Amino acid sequence: MGRRFRGEGHHKVDAKGRVSIPAPFRRVIEASDPNWTEGLNPELVIVYGDHRRSFLECYTIEAIEEVDDQIDAMPRGSIERKMLQRLFHGQSFPTSVDETGRLVLPAKLRKKIGLENEAFFIAAGDTFQIWKPETYEQEELLKTESWLDELPEDFDPLILLDRAKGA
16 A cells, blocks of 8 residues: 555635645655656546545545455455446546646536535545535534544544554
């Protein structure tokens, strides 16, 4: 697995759907594209998914290849494989970052998540997400705050990592 995305940011979206990617995100995209060299535009895949998804998930080439390998390992003809192929192959948009560090988001993708003048970017490990800022605040930010509010004041989220290791 390559480098990880970290951070968040708000960026303007112009009338043609062009939006600047946060600079630290661009370095991860470049490092995670095995075909990228200086002077080329690094590639990535935007998965827009089904009707329940209200954001765009952006995968580096390394990250989407890992998903592809896992899908390919599933039994041919299984409903699970067919559905995952539909969600990750069919409902996706291969693209590249232009020489000025921008993505061009097609109208179909902008319409799907209600994106207009501003996009909110947030890191998600080996992917990053693009949200309409208001949707992120209403859906995801509230989920996180609600989850934290249910925990004791002195709860340290790092304890979850120990649980994941079976400690």
